[in-house]
Structures are given as C-alpha cells and as structure tokens.
Amino acid sequence: MTAAPSHPIGAHIPASGGLARTGLPYLAKIGATAAQVFVSNPRGWALSSGNPAEDEAFRAHCETAGIPVFVHASLLVNLGSPTALTVERSAATLLHAAERAQRIGASAVVFHSGSAVAGTRRDAAMAQLREVLLPILDSLDKLGDEAPSLLVEPTAGGGFSLAAKVGDLGPFFEAVDHHPRLGVCLDTCHAWAAGHDLTAPGGTKEMLDDLAGAVGTGRLRLIHANDSKDPCGSLRDRHENVGAGQIGLEPFGDLFTHPEVRGVPLIVETPSHTEGAGHIADITSLRGLLAQLG
Numbered sequence: 001m002t003a004a005p006s007h008p009i010g011a012h013i014p015a016s017g018g019l020a021r022t023g024l025p026y027l028a029k030i031g032a033t034a035a036q037v038f039v040s041n042p043r044g045w046a047l048s049s050g051n052p053a054e055d056e057a058f059r060a061h062c063e064t065a066g067i068p069v070f071v072h073a074s075l076l077v078n079l080g081s082p083t084a085l086t087v088e089r090s091a092a093t094l095l096h097a098a099e100r101a102q103r104i105g106a107s108a109v110v111f112h113s114g115s116a117v118a119g120t121r122r123d124a125a126m127a128q129l130r131e132v133l134l135p136i137l138d139s140l141d142k143l144g145d146e147a148p149s150l151l152v153e154p155t156a157g158g159g160f161s162l163a164a165k166v167g168d169l170g171p172f173f174e175a176v177d178h179h180p181r182l183g184v185c186l187d188t189c190h191a192w193a194a195g196h197d198l199t200a201p202g203g204t205k206e207m208l209d210d211l212a213g214a215v216g217t218g219r220l221r222l223i224h225a226n227d228s229k230d231p232c233g234s235l236r237d238r239h240e241n242v243g244a245g246q247i248g249l250e251p252f253g254d255l256f257t258h259p260e261v262r263g264v265p266l267i268v269e270t271p272s273h274t275e276g277a278g279h280i281a282d283i284t285s286l287r288g289l290l291a292q293l294g
C-alpha cells in the first residue's frame with residue numbers, strides 16, 4: 001500500500017443504469033479516488049428524482065472509501081440567459097442538483113458560468129445573476145451543515161460568457177457578495193480556450209495567481225483536468241486526453257506546485273475510450289506527475 005494520494009483524482013463517470021450499479025464498478029475499474037456525476041439528463045431540463053436505494057448505496061460506498069463526489073449540473077443551466085423560462089429552469093435545476101448532491105454525499109454542484117447571449121445586456125445579466133443565484137446560495141444553508149456548495153465553472157468563452165478568463169470571476173463573486181457557499185471549478189481546457197496560455201513559462205502559475213487575485217484564496221475546490229484539441233484562445237471546448245492535446249503534459253504538473261491547488265481534487269472529462277482506458281491513462285498520468293514532485 002502506498003500512502004493516500006494528496007489529491008483525489010478521478011473522472012466524470014457514467015451513471016445510466018444506476019448510480020451504484022453502473023457508477024461504482026466504473027470507479028473501481030479506472031482506479032478513481034474522486035468522482036463526478038450527472039444527476040439528470042445533462043442536455044435536458046427533466047429532473048430525475050433518482051433511485052433512493054442506488055443513491056444510498058453510492059453514498060455509503062464513496063463515504064467508506066473516502067471518495068469525494070461532485071455533481072455536474074445540466075449543461076443547459078444559464079443564469080445569464082435573456083429568456084425568463086431558461087433562468088427559471090436553471091434555478092430549479094441547481095436546487096434539484098443540490099438536493100440530489102446531498103442525498104448521494106456530494107460536497108458540491110458544478111455549474112457553468114453562463115452567458116449574457118447578447119453583448120449589450122451584460123450588465124442586466126450580472127444583475128440577474130445576483131437576483132437568482134443569491135437566494136439559491138442562501139437556501140443551501142437550510143439543507144444543514146453538510147449542505148453542498150455551488151462551484152462556478154468558467155466556460156471556454158464566446159457567446160458573451162459571464163466568466164471565461166479567471167479574472168472574470170471577480171465580478172461574478174461580487175454579484176453575490178462573495179457568498180461563502182460559492183466556490184470555483186477550474187477547467188484547464190476552458191481556461192486554455194479562453195486565452196490563458198498554460199504552456200508559456202509561468203503561464204499556469206500566472207492563471208492561478210489571477211484566480212486567487214480575483215476571488216481570494218481557498219475558493220478553488222475542483223479542477224477539471226482536461227487537455228484540448230484546439231489552440232489557446234480558440235474559444236472552442238473540445239476535450240482531449242491529458243497530455244495528448246495542445247496543452248500537453250507539463251502544465252498539468254505545474255498545477256500541483258501552486259498553493260491554491262493543494263489538496264484540490266481533479267476530475268477528468270476526457271474521452272473514456274473502450275473500457276475506460278482513456279480515463280485510466282489520464283489518472284495514471286496525473287498521479288505520475290504528482291509522484292515526480294515527491
């Protein structure tokens with residue numbers, strides 16, 4: 001037995017067929033020590049009530065194994081949308097995800113920062129963000145001490161994103177008075193697409209310094225460790241296996257050397273390939289980088 005890794009490392013895992021029945025064997029197969037799941041259709045608005053037995057079996061296993069769990073909210077969530085119905089559904093989806101997160105023992109719900117859709121309504125979108133997100137964050141307190149946090153994930157940019165570069169998180173956090181239940185999920189592919197050159201000397205450190213400068217220290221709670229098929233600044237969000245894309249392996253090693261990243265779990269959202277071989281390789285690569293640092 002080696003010592004427990006200082007960073008839980010895992011993947012977004014499949015759950016169709018049952019969170020425990022499908023998810024747990026997959027976690028074991030890829031050797032994950034962290035997990036992320038969807039709790040409803042990621043490309044729809046229908047909210048699944050879940051299967052209580054599956055939820056409990058999943059929670060109990062992950063708790064016993066010390067596996068931190070994260071829920072990723074529907075990809076349709078957009079708190080900056082100009083369409084009232086979309087905003088309403090987004091809020092309901094986040095609340096639902098938080099309730100399911102608590103049932104499955106997840107510590108947080110990741111959601112995309114969203115977009116204003118039109119450049120002319122950015123201020124309105126930020127005002128709307130406050131109006132909608134602040135009550136949701138407050139309501140999480142009612143779920144008790146173990147209530148999940150919400151983690152905003154900056155997007156790859158484009159579509160008048162409310163947060164793409166990490167500096168954009170400053171106004172995002174200000175809009176909700178730096179609410180203690182809001183954290184950050186950093187996706188390396190998105191950051192790269194938004195224009196952070198992680199391959200430049202000191203580029204990864206600079207991005208993480210900027211992140212801490214924008215929202216304060218200790219807000220980074222999760223990293224989506226994804227490589228990218230596209231060049232830096234492309235605004236394109238096409239994930240690639242770790243080290244196999246345009247970011248390459250080195251910046252992922254640089255992540256581990258930054259104080260903001262200490263102990264933060266990493267999740268890959270990369271092509272899984274047959275029998276999870278892609279995820280196994282990615283997790284192995286990340287652990288290798290970590291081991292090199294001693």
Ligand SMILES: [Zn+2]
Binds near residue numbers: 269
């Ligand atoms: Zn992501």
